[in-house]
Amino acid sequence: MEPGPPGGGRPHEPGPFLSGPRGADLAAPASSLSVVAAVLPAGGCGERMGVPTPKQFCPILERPLISYTLQALERVCWIKDIVVAVTGENIEAMKSIIQKYQHKRISVVEAGMTRHRSIFNGLKALAEEQPNLQLSKPEVVIIHDAVRPFVEEDVLLKVVTAAKEHGCSDYDLEFGTECLQLALKYCHTKAKLVEGSPDLWKVTYKRDLYAAESIIKERISQVICIVMDTKENKEHVGHLLEEVLKSELNHVKITPGTLCHAGKGLQQIILEQCYNFVCVNVMSSDFQETQKLLSLLEESNLSILYPVVVVSVHFFDFKLVPLSQKMENLMWIREFAKEVKKRNILLYGLLICYSQDEQKLQESLRQGTIIIAALIKERNSGLVGQLLVA
Amino acid sequence: MEPGPPGGGRPHEPGPFLSGPRGADLAAPASSLSVVAAVLPAGGCGERMGVPTPKQFCPILERPLISYTLQALERVCWIKDIVVAVTGENIEAMKSIIQKYQHKRISVVEAGMTRHRSIFNGLKALAEEQPNLQLSKPEVVIIHDAVRPFVEEDVLLKVVTAAKEHGCSDYDLEFGTECLQLALKYCHTKAKLVEGSPDLWKVTYKRDLYAAESIIKERISQVICIVMDTKENKEHVGHLLEEVLKSELNHVKITPGTLCHAGKGLQQIILEQCYNFVCVNVMSSDFQETQKLLSLLEESNLSILYPVVVVSVHFFDFKLVPLSQKMENLMWIREFAKEVKKRNILLYGLLICYSQDEQKLQESLRQGTIIIAALIKERNSGLVGQLLVA
Numbered sequence A, B: 001m002e003p004g005p006p007g008g009g010r011p012h013e014p015g016p017f018l019s020g021p022r023g024a025d026l027a028a029p030a031s032s033l034s035v036v037a038a039v040l041p042a043g044g045c046g047e048r049m050g051v052p053t054p055k056q057f058c059p060i061l062e063r064p065l066i067s068y069t070l071q072a073l074e075r076v077c078w079i080k081d082i083v084v085a086v087t088g089e090n091i092e093a094m095k096s097i098i099q100k101y102q103h104k105r106i107s108v109v110e111a112g113m114t115r116h117r118s119i120f121n122g123l124k125a126l127a128e129e130q131p132n133l134q135l136s137k138p139e140v141v142i143i144h145d146a147v148r149p150f151v152e153e154d155v156l157l158k159v160v161t162a163a164k165e166h167g168c169s170d171y172d173l174e175f176g177t178e179c180l181q182l183a184l185k186y187c188h189t190k191a192k193l194v195e196g197s198p199d200l201w202k203v204t205y206k207r208d209l210y211a212a213e214s215i216i217k218e219r220i221s222q223v224i225c226i227v228m229d230t231k232e233n234k235e236h237v238g239h240l241l242e243e244v245l246k247s248e249l250n251h252v253k254i255t256p257g258t259l260c261h262a263g264k265g266l267q268q269i270i271l272e273q274c275y276n277f278v279c280v281n282v283m284s285s286d287f288q289e290t291q292k293l294l295s296l297l298e299e300s301n302l303s304i305l306y307p308v309v310v311v312s313v314h315f316f317d318f319k320l321v322p323l324s325q326k327m328e329n330l331m332w333i334r335e336f337a338k339e340v341k342k343r344n345i346l347l348y349g350l351l352i353c354y355s356q357d358e359q360k361l362q363e364s365l366r367q368g369t370i371i372i373a374a375l376i377k378e379r380n381s382g383l384v385g386q387l388l389v390a
Helices: A024-032 A065-074 A088-100 A115-127 A153-166 A170-175 A178-187 A206-219 A236-248 A260-271 A288-300 A323-329 A332-341 A358-378 B024-032 B065-074 B088-100 B115-127 B153-166 B170-175 B178-187 B206-219 B236-248 B260-271 B288-300 B323-329 B332-341 B358-378
Strands: A036-041 A079-086 A106-110 A140-143 A223-228 A253-258 A276-281 A308-316 A345-353 A387-389 B036-041 B079-086 B106-110 B140-143 B223-228 B253-258 B276-281 B308-316 B345-353 B387-389
Touching: A036 A065, A036 A115, A065 A079, A065 A088, A065 A206, A079 A088, A079 A115, A088 A106, A106 A115, A115 A140, A140 A153, A206 B206, A223 A236, A223 A260, A223 A288, A236 A253, A236 A276, A236 A308, A236 A358, A253 A260, A260 A288, A276 A288, A288 A308, A288 A332, A288 A345, A308 A323, A308 A358, A323 A345, A323 A387, A323 B323, A332 A345, A345 A358, B036 B065, B036 B115, B065 B079, B065 B088, B065 B206, B079 B088, B079 B115, B088 B106, B106 B115, B115 B140, B140 B153, B223 B236, B223 B260, B223 B288, B236 B253, B236 B276, B236 B308, B236 B358, B253 B260, B260 B288, B276 B288, B288 B308, B288 B332, B288 B345, B308 B323, B308 B358, B323 B345, B323 B387, B332 B345, B345 B358
Parallel strands: A036 A079, A036 A140, A079 A106, A223 A253, A223 A276, A276 A308, A308 A345, A345 A387, B036 B079, B036 B140, B079 B106, B223 B253, B223 B276, B276 B308, B308 B345, B345 B387
Antiparallel strands: none
16 A cells, blocks of 8 residues: 555545534634644553554554544644654654655654653643744643544544633542643643543454454445446446445445546545445446546545445346356456555456346346445455456 | 254364363363353343344344353353343244254243343242253352353353352452342352453443454454365365465464365364365366365354355466356356355355466465455355455
């Protein structure tokens, strides 16, 4: 997986599918607070995980856990600066992660011997005049574990609002963690402990990594864009597939996309962070639609954060062309898949048996839908380039 | 997925791969204690799960969670009786689960309005003379949550030993849960609270179901049996595949199995609960090996508890036979796969490109290994019958 070309940024607009509930009041702190910052202590060694890599660097869909946490914080536009504290030996790796996944507003400082020392170092960087880091002195600092990737904007807002209203109360100092005392004592910066929701759970054991991976896979599988060439008289079977997808995958949103008019419709869908594409090629031996879609996806850099699934669908009538010949014609998918896999795009081929018999056709389309659902759910890079038959 | 034929039991011997550490002392309680029983309160409604099904009945690899917990307890031979308390409306469903997955030594009682009432009902069934249940009055009763499927024999042994040594101490009565008081007060039966390990964690949220599924998938993917016809001069490439499997999948045990001599070697491997088979068919258009293996697996009822993966491997030399023709020859896999899927056996086809060029052959074998690993890891029933190409 390569980072995008220099200068080409990934889509930054938070999509409707990956963000949490957004109330009208969520824009509030931007106006009522001058500066909010976040400090992420990430100097731990992950003893309980049972794996040699510290847990914050363990990969989920090949991307380190900490990158998901950074993503959750950076999409909150009113958090001005995010400071990550990692051990000296991990500073370069952390900088590479920030570059590769194009994270913004992140500074890296060296972690201390303890969690509290790390937080202290982060706060110090925010409090001191450090011309090379260009950080603003914050009014409120959110201390957030690097291994809690599922934090939502509304919880962060509650934290900030509570901090602003109550300041650093005696209650917090007594029952909160010592982090709060540290913040007040050394940095004269307000901090408060706020209860989190179950979603805020901390990745601690190996089983939590499994759970996190499944949650992430589920979240990015909620929308499928079905792309069709709209040449007249040929579109019929594609629309039938769309109907079967809608009825069989009823928890998933099926969005039609078009490559016509220079692909404007699709660009909007990509901006809204849809990570699943079913590309219907109706013309015999035609794969221009899939080629166009892949080019568009490569340009968009959508796949920087998550692997994008593309299923290239082809219909065949075994009364007209033998299956083997059709398969032979589609072997280009293997080579294409190898190429785009380097860009984190997972390309699979799907041959659906076309029949004049309504019932047989419906059965093939249902079988095709099961295969599409399986490919999107698992997002397995080991099976890219395969030609599946329904 | 159908239950096995009447009379045909699943392999009961606990395999070395799914059980925990077994010390020499683990047989102790059988001799030193007369009767140990277990009560599983399972009357909860799973509010926190966010799904309509109570969590103990949520499916993991299509089997209800509670069946995994029963399996963990029933494989401990010194637990004489296991009593499950479920709500009245779930009694029939519970009995079906016990029958379908061939659980032994399990009795079902009706749960009460609270967890404690359910435990009480379970204890009462054990304490009273109930000729139709045929339960023995136990000396020690283990109270175990139905939603903690990963309990190991050594923890259970600690529980029982502590109970036998200390009885129901004041400490337990004060700091343990009220369950213990209940046991003493109403049933004059000794009980004690013992700390568990992280593995004992409780399936509470939806993310825990994801984690449980991944843990189970990982556990049943630790051993792959590679089955070959041993006809001379033809076995070479199969052994090369075996070597690549061993070097690429270094966390997995690769066990060779043979179908010769009426399949005695394989029967032992099945008894040891291996759930993954790679069947190498070297003869062109030969699938007798795969057929024999599938018959053996169907007879064994190995797939009652977990889906069994079978990858039917075929080699082809595209200089001799066009790929399309070879694929056409292997289309029988689709029909076979449909049939055996009913028995929870997941059959996939894998075509590996054979080359005289050593380097090209190695590359194909590595590619084949990646596909085999993906199929075994995901265990996806939506892709059965597909013919994959390496």
